[in-house]
Amino acid sequence: FAAPETRAFEADVSKLLHMMVHSVYSDRDVFLRELISNAADACEKLRYEAISRPELLGDDAQPRITVTLDKEAGTLTVTDNGIGMSAIDMAETLGTIARSGTKAFMDRLAADKNGEGQQLIGQFGVGFYSAFMVAGKVEVVSRRAGEDEAASWASDGSGTYTIAPVDPAAAPLRGTRVTLTLLDEAKSYAELYTVERIVKAQSGHVPVPIFVEETGSEEEARQLADGAALWARSKSDISEDEYADFYRSVAGQFDKPAMTLHYRAEGRHEYSVLTFIPESKPFDLFDPDRNGRIKLYVRRVFITDEAEILPRYLRFVRGLVDSADLPLNMSREMIQESPVLSAIQKGVSNRILSELDKLSESDADRYAAIWDNFGAVLKEGLYEDYERRAQLLGLARFKTTASNGEWRSLKDYVAGLKENQTAIFYATGDDLDRIATSPQLEGFKARGIEVLLLPDQVDNFWTTMGVDYEGKPFKSVTQGSSDLSLIPLAEESADTSNAAEDVSGFIAFAKEVLADHVSDVRISDRLTTSAVCIVAPDNAMDLQLEKMLAAAGR
Ligand code: ADP
Ligand code: MG
Secondary structure (H helix, E strand, O other), X not given: OOOOEEEEOOHXXXXXXXXXXXXXXXXXOHXXXXXXXXXXXXXXXXXXXXXHOHHXXXXXXXXXXXXXXXXXOOEXXXXXXXXXXXXXXXXXXXXXXXOHHHHHHHHHHXXXXXXXXXXXXXXXXXXXXXXXXXXXXXEEEEEOOOOOOEEEEEEOOOOEEEEEEEOHHXXXXXXXXXXXXXXXXXXXXXXXXXXXXXXXXXXXXXOOOEEEEEOOOOOOOEEEEOOOOHHHOOHHHOOHHHHHHHHHHHHOOOOOEEEEEEEEEOOOOOEEEEEEEEOOOOOOOOOXXXXXXXXXXXXXXXXXXXXOOOOHHHOOOEEEEEEOOOOXXXXXXXXXXXXXXXXXXXXXXXXXXXXXXXXXXXXXXXXXXXXXXXXXXXXXXXXXXXXXXXXXXXXXXXXXXXXXXXXXXXXXXXXXXXXXXXXXXXXXXXXXXXXXXXXHHHXXXXXOOOEEEEOOOOHHHHOOOOOEEOOEEEEEOOEOOOOXXXXXXXXXXXXXXXXXXXXXXXXXXXXXXXXXXXOOOOOOOOOOOOOOOOOEXXXXXXXXXXXXXXXXXX
C-alpha cells in the first residue's frame, strides 16, 4: 500500500452495509458499544502480546479508550492505544465478514420472512459495520504496536473502501482512531450528555478505562468507566443491574441473564468464575461453527475465548473464568493441554449443571424458561457426555401426553408408571402437535400410559443409545410389540376377544398384498380408533430415525 487504493467490499459486506445504511432500527446507540468493545479487545490483545514482548508498551503501559466529540465538525471519534492494525490487517478485517456470528446473522437475514432483521441488529449487534447506522463516512487511522508505518481506511458505506498510507506524525503512536462523520439525523451523538449516558449504560464494565472529552472544551477528559474487573469484587457488593450490564458487554447480547453464577474456587486450583445463561436464544445456537465462548483470563489478563472451557452442549453459557495459577507466559496451545485447564473445565461444567439443578428445585418456572430455550442443546449432552448422562437426565424436561403442554421431569414420569409398565415410552417426530395426535399413541392413551413427545433432532440420537433412567429403558412407541396387553385398559372398550377370528381373513389377505413391503401383519394392542398403523420390529431402527437417514440419502 504505497499509494491509496480503492477496493470493493465483499458481496456479503455490501449487503450488510446496505442494511445498516437503510436501517430503521430505532436503538442505534448500539454502534458505540460495538466500537468500544473493539477498542477494548485491541487493548486486551496488546496486554497479552506484551507479556512476551514488553517493549511493545513503550512508555504508554496504561490501556485507555477515549471518545472525542466535536459538535462543530459533527464527528465522534473512538481512540484506543491497543494492538492497532497494519494496512494489511485493515484490508483483511474491515472489508470482509470475518466473524462467524456476523455470518450467521447474514444467513438468518437471508431466510428472514417476517422482517425480524431489524430486531436482530438490536439484539446481537453486528460489529464494526454498525457505525454506518449513524455515519455517512467512517475513517480509521491505525498503527500496529511495534511498527513505524501507519495506514488509514475510509468508506462512505456504499460499495467501496479506500486504504492509504498515512504520515506517521498524523497517526496515533500506537493503536486505532475511528472517526465517524455523523449523519444529520444522528448529530445528537456529538452531545456530551448523550454519549455519557450511552457509555455508562452499555459499556460500564469493559475491562479498560473509558474517557469522554469535547474538542475545544476547557474541561479535561472525564472518566466514565474504571476498567476494574467486576468478577474480582465480592458478590455482595454487586447489584443485579451491574451483573446485567456486565453480561451485555461480555456476551455481546442485549437481553438479560436468566441465571448468573459468580463464585471463587479455592483449594487445589484457584479461579474466579462469572457466567450467565442468556434470557433469549442466540440465533447462531445451531451453527456448526458455534463453539462456547467462555473467556479465559489469567490474573486479569485476557488470554483466549477458544479454550473450550465448557462442553459443546453448554455453548449457550456466556462469561469468563480467571485463573490464579496458570502461568502467564504459557502459549495458548500449552494452556490448552495444561492439567490446570482440565481441572477448571471439569469444575465449572459440574458447577453449572448443579446450579441448574438447584434452580429447577427452587424456581421451576425460571428453570422451565431456560429449558425452553436451551433444552434441545442440553440434550446433546445425553449422547456426548456419558459421565454426566444421569445428571442431564435429571435436568431434562419433556412435553408428554399427560403434561398439558407443560414440562415434565423423568422423576414425575416414573412416579406415574402404570402397573406392569417397565419402560419409559416415547414418540419422536418433527412437530409436537403431529406427534401428539399420532395413531401410534392410541393404545397408550387408552391405558393411561404417559408417552414422552420428542420433537427435536437430537432426540433421534440419544434415545437409541441404550439410555435408561433409574433402571427403566426408553422405548419407542413405533418399535415392536410393546407388550401393552399386560397393562389394563383405563376404561372399558369394545370386547376384542373374537377379533382374531373376525379379521384373520383380512390379515392373510394383507400379508399377501404387502409381502414385499412389510415383514409381518398382525393384530395390535396399540390402536383404539384408527384401523392400522406401521411399526418397526423390536430390534430395528425407530421409524423417525429411519425417515431421517433416508432423507439424508443413507
Ligand atoms: P469482532 O469484534 O466480532 O471481531 P467487528 O466487526 O467488531 O467484529 O470487528 C472486525 C475486526 O476488525 C476485529 O476482529 C478486529 O480485528 C478489527 N478491529 C476493529 N476495530 C479495531 C480496533 N479498534 N483495533 C484493532 N482492531 C480492530
Ligand atoms: Mg467487535
